[in-house]
Amino acid sequence: MLKENIDYYFNADGLMVFTKEYHTKRGYCCKNQCLHCPWNFRAKKRYTQIKK
Template identity: 70%
Template sequence: MLEEHVDYYINDDGNFVFTEAYHLKRGFCCKNGCLHCPWKQPVNQEETKK
């Protein structure tokens, strides 16, 4: 179960933002360029245009 302020928070726009702790628990990078990604994978702009 996700815990607010540990695994995620809700930003000013009302969006859920996953924390670094959540990403580490998940154990892999989804390559979506998440704000708190501990793996810091850049988003490939060419792939997002497809």
Template identity: 70%
Template structure:
């Protein structure tokens, strides 16, 4: 079951919230996920929230 998404706007990006991998894709860090405050259910590499 996919988690319910919040209706609010995502937090603004700051240094340390993301990096670009070898393929040029933006990868969010644990810092950003914690700031956002919930798991989106997409299987993010640095998600600090428990897998359900």
């Protein structure tokens, strides 16, 4: 069971944000660039060429 202010909190926009503790309990990185990711995942940005 998730516990508020331990596993998650709500930001100023009212969105649920998972904490580092939650991610650590889960045990793996989802590669979604989470704010509190303990694995510091950073996806490479993809640049696309604009067609003329």
